[in-house]
Amino acid sequence: METAGIIQETYNIWSWLLPLISGAIGALIGTYGGSYFLHWKQEKKIKNVRAMAVKALNVFRAYAKKSYIETANEFNNKLNISEKRAVVVALHKIGVPFEISTKDDFDIKNLRLKDIIIDRDEIDAMIQQIEKGNCDNLFFIDIESYFTSNLRLNAVRNVGKKYVEEVQSKSRVEKDAPNTIVSQPDWHKAFSPGELQIIFVLRIQLANVDYFLPDGNADPTKMKTLIREIEIGLWDNYLFWEYESYQNIRAQHNLANIIQNAVMGQQMMNIAAQVNDEKGSDNSSTK
Structure with a gap:
């Protein structure tokens, strides 16, 4: 009887345990x-x-x-x-x-x-x-x-590249004036009014004789490098800088330099006057 009870109990345990195991495995x-x-x-x-x-x-x-x-x-x-x-x-x-x-x-x-x-x-x-x-x-x-998404950005950069290809690359440094860069006559006709607004500041920043060879012609290697720099965004600040704002900042900078030079000049005059007064006092004491 005990054996039958154990068997029955074991059967009862597996009867509810097997579905759980099967469910877990599934x-x-x-x-x-x-x-x-x-x-x-x-x-x-x-x-x-x-x-x-x-x-x-x-x-x-x-x-x-x-x-x-x-x-x-x-x-x-x-x-x-x-x-x-x-x-x-x-x-x-x-x-x-x-x-x-x-x-x-x-x-x-x-x-x-x-x-x-x-x-x-x-x-x-x-x-x-x-x-x-x-x-x-x-x-x-x-x-x-x-x-x-970057259509405007690409358009602006393309204008900058166009300036390098159509103007900067065809400009020359004057032999009689080594620091003077001359562009082709009517170069601006290749650009619309809106495009000109984009390149005004860039044009000023590119007015550098380092971009030119000793014979006065533009350096082709530097022109390619410049175009690559524009493509990757190194010149975006100048391309997106409004010309009027740029001119205002330059005017403020020039005015600050003028004031600084005037102040320094006045200080030098005051120092010179003080030195002269001290020399005059020394001479009077010696006599």
Whole structure:
């Protein structure tokens, strides 16, 4: 009888314990299985996007030592709109020089590229970064908002670059007046009234003979460096500085210098007068 009671008790315990164990095991399998499935699905999606980016980079790689401009037609035809939306921002972030016009509407079907020579080694380095997953966080960023959010900034910088290319690069230093920089006649006609307002302060700051060669011509290397500096924003303060405000600050600075010089002059006169008085007192004492 005791054995039968123990068996019955054991049966009763397992009758409610087994469902709990089964439920726990099922929950674990469901949780980890679901997580694994989601991870697998996400990883597959990322790998597909990486493959799209590599496909685009291989288009550029095939044109090594040629200009990115020459790749535009093949790039736009080889990648569909969905693929471009997924990878173009990432490609731009790692160095592909897409060019967005400040005059025309944004057209994802016909993306433009800058006139820059393609370096095969740079493309290979980009491909490695993509394949290692270092750019995964840059995929699927909205392409329209990314390229149009800084439209005004890009427009202003383009005016600055235009000034360097159309005016500064074609200016000369006078032989008879080594500190005088002369621009081409009517240079301002290449700019609209609004563009002139943007470059007035920049023009003053670039009036520096260090940008020119000993023969008086603009230094091509320094002009390229200057354009690059404008592109990355080093000259933004001058491009966005209103000419009237700049002139007011210069006038205040000049006035402060005049006052300072006058005060210093008066102080020097007072010191000289004091020295003369002391010498006169010494002479009188000697007599």
